């Protein structure tokens with residue numbers, strides 16, 4: 001039979017562990033979005049001081065911006081295909 005008290009204490013120890021790991025010694029910090037190394041909370045952009053990560057971040061941001069522009073273009077075309085006929089009528 002399972003000892004209820006033992007289970008309870010095990011559960012308590014487990015939850016204590018979780019709580020102490022989230023509120024314990026670890027200082028609030030962010031992680032580099034490329035290599036996930038811990039970085040300063042104030043680090044902006046969210047990358048470490050590694051040049052490779054900085055370059056990668058810049059490239060990713062450029063790609064993202066380009067993607068957004070294309071999305072707007074397609075959205076514009078899509079919207080125009082709806083509104084265009086109404087205006088031309």
Ligand SMILES: [Zn+2]
Nearest residue numbers: 032035048053
């Ligand atoms: Zn990094």
